[in-house]
Amino acid sequence: MFPSYVENPTNIVFEGQDKNEKILLLLRAHPITNLSWIIPAVLIFLIPFLLPGFLTKLGVEKLLNLPSVYLITFIVINYLLVLVISFEGFLNWYFNVYIITEKNIVDVDFHSILSKNIDLAPLVNVEDTSSSMGGILNSIFNFGDVFVQTAGAAKNIDFISVPNPHKVSDFILDKVHQAEGRY
């Protein structure tokens, strides 16, 4: 439903896309990277179930002797926290994308709640690409980083934690060669 590696995606348009510009590859970080917010969300979800037992063990269960309306409010706040962590985590994963079109490489980043950064490099400016994959999770789930070096003063573009990094690296170089008319 929410893939992180999509070749020739349909129904997806990005800001600044030309009418005749086709998206060849859309990438997001590998879904397993979402564990960084899923685990805290699950732990916070479990707090209302675990806290009474924990307080009883410490012998301070009477701290829960608040009026029930206060306890309900705390529980709702707890689940609002779970909701906002999950929603923000999903948004950051879903909308931080790397796009390779027939003309450009686009890196869309949302660093914080209201700041965005779009790096755009023409394919013909790409000089070389490299990919790296290290770590247990990376090896098991086959994801890693792809570094795209561009010519001139343009900023290099890094694809972080994308699936199939070696394949992506090769894909980009193939498209660069096609764009330059070499092969």
Place this chain on the structure above:
Amino acid sequence: MEVEETLISLPLILDFIKIAVLIILFLYAVFALLIVRQVDLMSKTLITPVSPLVKAISIIHAGFAVGFFVLVFGIL
């Protein structure tokens, strides 16, 4: 133990908890409204079939956050 029980039932302590909860919920409501703006920004940058759904969730979430703040202000 009895000291703890007495402390928690003191009206002053409950007032303090109420003010703390209201401040947290006020900040949460502001944050929820910022998320609506963030989703709007994201949806304009990357237009996907999921964008309308995500926008709807953010608006409902913000409405709930504001409503809950008002409710807690009334009932605590």
